[in-house]
Amino acid sequence: MRIGILMGGRSLERDVSLRTGRRVSRALSELGHEVVEFDVDESLVPKLKKTPLDLVYIALHGKFGEDGTIQELLEILDIPYTGPGVYSSTIGFDKALSKQIFLRNGIPTPPFFVLSEATFQEMGAVAALSVAGQKLGFPLVVKPVAQGSALGVRIVKEEEELPEAVRSALHYDDRVLLEKFVEGTEVAVSILGNRDLVALPVVEIAPHGGFFDFDSRYTLGATDYYCPARLPEDTSRRVVEAAIKAHRCLECQNLSRVDIIVDHAGTPQVLELNISPGMTESSLLPLAAEAAGMDFKQLVGRLVELALEKYS
Ligand SMILES: Nc1ncnc2c1ncn2[C@@H]1O[C@H](COP(=O)(O)OP(=O)(O)O)[C@@H](O)[C@H]1O
Numbered sequence: 001m002r003i004g005i006l007m008g009g010r011s012l013e014r015d016v017s018l019r020t021g022r023r024v025s026r027a028l029s030e031l032g033h034e035v036v037e038f039d040v041d042e043s044l045v046p047k048l049k050k051t052p053l054d055l056v057y058i059a060l061h062g063k064f065g066e067d068g069t070i071q072e073l074l075e076i077l078d079i080p081y082t083g084p085g086v087y088s089s090t091i092g093f094d095k096a097l098s099k100q101i102f103l104r105n106g107i108p109t110p111p112f113f114v115l116s117e118a119t120f121q122e123m124g125a126v127a128a129l130s131v132a133g134q135k136l137g138f139p140l141v142v143k144p145v146a147q148g149s150a151l152g153v154r155i156v157k158e159e160e161e162l163p164e165a166v167r168s169a170l171h172y173d174d175r176v177l178l179e180k181f182v183e184g185t186e187v188a189v190s191i192l193g194n195r196d197l198v199a200l201p202v203v204e205i206a207p208h209g210g211f212f213d214f215d216s217r218y219t220l221g222a223t224d225y226y227c228p229a230r231l232p233e234d235t236s237r238r239v240v241e242a243a244i245k246a247h248r249c250l251e252c253q254n255l256s257r258v259d260i261i262v263d264h265a266g267t268p269q270v271l272e273l274n275i276s277p278g279m280t281e282s283s284l285l286p287l288a289a290e291a292a293g294m295d296f297k298q299l300v301g302r303l304v305e306l307a308l309e310k311y312s
């Protein structure tokens with residue numbers, strides 16, 4: 001097959017996307033496909049219109065790659081693509097919307113408030129911050145509503161740090177999420193499938209320096225991973241159930257990776273769902289696949305199969 005691969009682009013996660021993209025590109029070639037690489041810029045759509053492709057592999061992360069934008073363009077151009085569609089992408093990239101949907105479907109997610117930049121500029125919302133902080137309790141987590149790779153995410157220990165953390169998150173998006181800090185075990189569950197779903201073994205994430213920030217993710221040795229996670233069997237089962245439920249209620253196809261913190265009561269608190277999880281050497285999905293006996297090439301092959309199945 002002739003497979004186009006979209007990577008890079010102008011998102012803040014450009015470098016991670018290039019690493020994902022090059023690795024996937026190599027695997028696709030080894031699987032015998034003809035690969036055409038596209039580093040996303042303003043020439044993309046004209047190029048796509050000129051290049052006959054059987055499938056596009058989306059190796060983009062972050063804005064435009066994960067938020068439904070590129071998916072919508074590919075729908076317009078009638079080009080089949082990997083991963084979830086427009087609906088799941090639009091909601092999955094929006095942590096505020098996702099969390100509302102999780103709650104309505106009985107999926108536990110940490111308590112939260114969302115404020116937009118406009119409420120600060122036009123309504124003096126800064127005066128509401130201390131109230132929000134008291135309601136959620138400290139420490140709490142401040143993050144941009146729509147961003148990835150932990151960019152703009154801060155753990156705020158006391159009220160005085162709150163305005164600055166909010167300002168910083170607003171550099172990444174025009175809405176900010178204040179979320180209750182959950183103490184416990186951080187895990188990620190990758191789900192593969194369209195109708196029949198397979199959950200890959202749960203990956204436990206143990207960053208050396210506190211939380212799973214950008215450097216803990218992409219610096220070799222900065223985080224310990226355990227796969228399968230060191231959780232009691234029934235807790236693991238509940239984690240997988242929560243992830244599958246999240247995948248289903250966002251109507252994902254092909255794949256997703258659900259980020260969860262298991263609190264001290266053993267409840268899986270779902271943080272977010274990723275529709276284009278990283279595929280770098282240190283990423284969670286390939287690690288989970290490996291634990292399930294699927295090497296990187298087989299994983300990429302499976303994602304291609306699942307994408308084609310979606311269109312058949
Ligand atoms: N409510 C929370 N309690 C504790 N840690 C959190 C919480 N939310 C996020 N984190 C930490 O911040 C990281 C990034 O948060 P996440 O919501 O997954 O956003 P991103 O899209 O940037 O991955 C998580 O991997 C976790 O380490």
Ligand SMILES: [Mg+2]
Pocket residue numbers: 149150259271272
């Ligand atoms: Mg995450």
